[in-house]
Amino acid sequence: MIGYAVTFAFACLALALGLNLWRLLKGPEVGDRVLALDTMVINSIAIIVLIGVATTNNTYFEAALLLAMVGFVGTVAYCKFMLRGDIIE
Structure with a gap:
């Protein structure tokens, strides 16, 4: 049953x-x-987590966490660049 849910996801x-x-x-x-x-x-993080669920490997969850941190910092930096034109103050 979990296989069908993972495939649908x-x-x-x-x-x-x-x-x-x-x-x-x-x-x-x-x-x-x-x-x-x-x-x-965010969707890439969800795909990595689904791969971890499908393979029952914990390494994918750590990779998803790292991608979440990098994605957050990148989004904040790009938004700051859009607002001010400079990232570093």
Whole structure:
């Protein structure tokens, strides 16, 4: 039963990544592109966690945590650059 749930979740996340990629390429403003990129990072984290669930390997959960930290810092830095034009004060 868990196999069907994981397969369904992979399909949903693949669809979500495809739609985010479309918004990243098509987005009319820079804010839309930043939001799409941040959402792609969140979906990638979910895919890594699903791989960990499917393979019952704990290493994937640590990789997801690292990607979450890097994604957060990258989003904050890019938003700060958009607002001020400079990242380092």
